[in-house]
Amino acid sequence: MTVRTRFAPSPTGLLHIGGARTALFNYLFARHHGGAFLLRIEDTDRARSTEAATRVILEGLAWLGLDPDEPPLFQSTRSARHAEIGETLLRRGLAYRAYDTPEELQAMRERAIAEGRPPRYGGRWRDRDPADAPPGIAPAIRLKAPREGETVVNDLVQGTVRVANAELDDMIILRSDGTPTYLHAVVVDDHDMGITHVIRGDDHLTNTFRQVQIYQAMGWEIPAFAHIPLIHGADGAKLSKRHGAVSVLEFREQGFLPEALCNYLLRLGWGHGDVEVGDRETAIRLFDLDGVGRAPSRMDYAKLIHLNGVWLRRADDARLTREVLARLGLPEDHPAAGRIRALMPGLKERAKTLVDLALSAAFLAHSPPLQFEPKAAALLTPENKAMLRELSGVLEATDFTAPALDAALRRFAEGHGKKLGQVAQPLRASLTGSTVSPGIDATLVALGRAEAIARIKAAAA
């Protein structure tokens, strides 16, 4: 059997970190087993679904490198099929028409709660003569669910979970307007798509019992289920739209690399010995459901940031140069591009995010006179300016290679009875306008002789 998984978001909000992780786990599981990863957009709630939200999901998945193996299926295109299955169930006597109005149901629920009973539908149309049907009321179709026994879910993460059928009621599968409810549409679509493993958030676990009843009524093979625990915000509460559920695209804005976010998400709720950092290939090789924990986990930005630093340092210099130019609003052929590229090994060592990286590279694109940070300005004392003027003469005559510059600076410092830092820091200030930068020799090389000396002279004037 070929494994087929799917990610099935509803385009009513945004692709947040929890959804992204669900998608990642589905993707990794499918890849690990040589199967296919599919995408289904659950847009049956036309009132709340938006095209913009669908685009955000697609874009977020693409950015994370979680492209589905087949074109996405839009659930709204399948209503005829959903209705057909509903009719089949009706014909087979496994479903029935219920003529309760939403208002009546609401009232029944409220009464049940008030009387301390669980708010379940009593099934008053279950065995009633259709001739009793009140005129003018379009019926909803309800599943005639078993009332005895229990329904069991063998969950790959949660283990065997069982519930007495008496706890469940006759769910609506087709609304009075003929459209399918979520529970019904999911089952029909998963079946038709040949989904073998349903990997989704923990919040669907109790829904699964009802879905299983539909599979059983249709005599369909039940897929394997894996309910992964939810991700909570830093305070332990469920992620929601108004509670820290930021779109993955915002992480992109904040300068995170997709590989870092995936790495972080992988480790959130999944473990494999002491493995912490791994690329996509490693993740595919190691990932399986038995490594998924059962307790919800919290989002930890500090660790994400650390991981991003790790991946930044591993990232290709040319790619990072493009990212930095884009963030600085500069064209790729900007004169500073070469300098940024040249200094990238030193720059990326010091950055945690692309935002930091762009900030630290910005000085390379400026031209003198520079803006000096207060600490940098403080280093440009009259004495240091005199020293820099003298130093610029030395640099005029030095090979612009890191080893030669390093040697020249050491010689210069020694000749003046100064420690290297006493020379390097004022020099750094004059070149960058800051007290922080990659190694001074590498910085000089990246700027090139003419630019470096122009900056020193401008700062020392």
Add this chain to the structure above:
RNA sequence: GUCCCGUUCGUCUAGAGGCCUAGGACGCCAGCCUUUCACGUUGGUAACACGGGUUCGAAUCCCGUACGGGACGCCA
């Protein structure tokens, strides 16, 4: 309220009855490295929710309690 699930350092986790004096990672603290800042590196801080069992032996198995989460819609 009813049902379902969970609980190891602050956080993410390792742990499948003796290998646990409970390991790793992030964070935090201190040292080293050093031209700044980082990186790197060395060390430190810090946890089996609680109570009962079972067993020669329990973080691991069972029961209960507490706490947390989820689900109970003609939403998805």
